[in-house]
Amino acid sequence: MSEAGIERRSGVALWRQIADQIRQGVGAGLSDESGRLPTELALAERFGVNRHTVRTAIQALVQEGVLRAEQGRGTFIERQPRLSYPIGPRTRFSEGLGGQARELRGNLLDHAYEEAPEAVAEALEIAPGAPVLRLDTMAEADGRPISRARSYFDAQRFRGFERHFARTGSITMAYRHFGVSDYLRRSTTISARHADSADLEILKLSPGAIVLVALGLNVDQAGRPLQFSETRFSADRVELQVGNTT
């Protein structure tokens, strides 16, 4: 949409600004057909910095798995297109990404029975402080971390839910054991922020990375709230799709 702009004395190191620009330019016309980047010298001139500074940026992206550098040949893009995650009434993780990855897995990181925080109680339409099950999960597609989520369920209705999820790796499957054969996504609220330290570790991101944050509420066919969850997607690896898949 517009040209490179590098700001000095902004509190953000030049090499990081350049790394961010290159990462985002990977989708645009920064590379030629073979996926080769301009030379370090050309990039340095383009951004108006020293070659070392460009090298630092490239090294960070190599570490991230975005680029691959070969001595004497050049620097190349590791093509990994963004997964498209559909959001709508029928939002389901496994079905949504079904066609785009060979292997999909949901992992249980942690769980606990707790008293419902205010926002959770309101969303689930239960009393504040009522017992809820908190489920911390993460998902991988073809071995790449895609998202992490914290979900809350009414503990009285879904006691033992975590065991069914851990076994099947699927929320949809786990619901069946509680007589929920179908459910709908009533609402989703999307925002974005910098990844925190837990995001970096779980999603294997580098500092300064961005996460898309989706707050979602699932309800059963009668419209009763089932699950309130916050899901964090790596913004470099996922985009969210609302409406028809043109």
Next chain:
Amino acid sequence: MSEAGIERRSGVALWRQIADQIRQGVGAGLSDESGRLPTELALAERFGVNRHTVRTAIQALVQEGVLRAEQGRGTFIERQPRLSYPIGPRTRFSEGLGGQARELRGNLLDHAYEEAPEAVAEALEIAPGAPVLRLDTMAEADGRPISRARSYFDAQRFRGFERHFARTGSITMAYRHFGVSDYLRRSTTISARHADSADLEILKLSPGAIVLVALGLNVDQAGRPLQFSETRFSADRVELQVGNTT
């Protein structure tokens, strides 16, 4: 969801990371009901840095207009909650934010008649290279920049559209002059990235800020494509809402 994460050697100065956290922390209980921040010493301990570093962060935010420092009383947050922008079949800018701001305005930044890039032609279902109208706009709510957008229209059908938009400040109104009384949002694709230099200038952001990017396609009642657009929202000021407004 989890604790503050400050990363050293990340290419982002500690004072900027802390400034980003404080800016976001407006909603996350960083301040008490009166909007007062903890003391510098408390913040320094919480983030695990020296008090001078916190001071640098606060000074940057005061400069930005996010914080207000009063001698002898403390430092206060200028509370400006995130606007919630609804996305769905009836997505319209002015109606969506209607209740949340006193003054809403769309401004025309630039326009031109061009040959359709490949992606645009495909979305609008016209031939690649066919003439299209490109419209660069930005929107403010109560004087705060909210979003910028680049929209494409079939030039044969909508020649002169820019004049109607410039006069009314509304896409919906401009459509009426071309016999389009109603339209639908067929699809929206959401991603997030770091703001580029044009984003920083137009949206009045600081380096390292995040923008939510929404690619949208509007169609008329017959399902014919009308408008393909890329809108960039300041992630600090806007969240996107899909489905019911619980």
Next chain:
DNA sequence: AAGGATTTGTTCGTATGTATC
């Protein structure tokens, strides 16, 4: 096969910015 051009990788040194105490 030889050699020059190109491109990434490495090692010096120096200056400035950032963060702590």
Next chain:
DNA sequence: GGATACATACGAACAAATCCT
């Protein structure tokens, strides 16, 4: 405010791998 340690950025030169003629 001043001293110290470390990260960032620049500059110059050279080494190593690859490509082309």
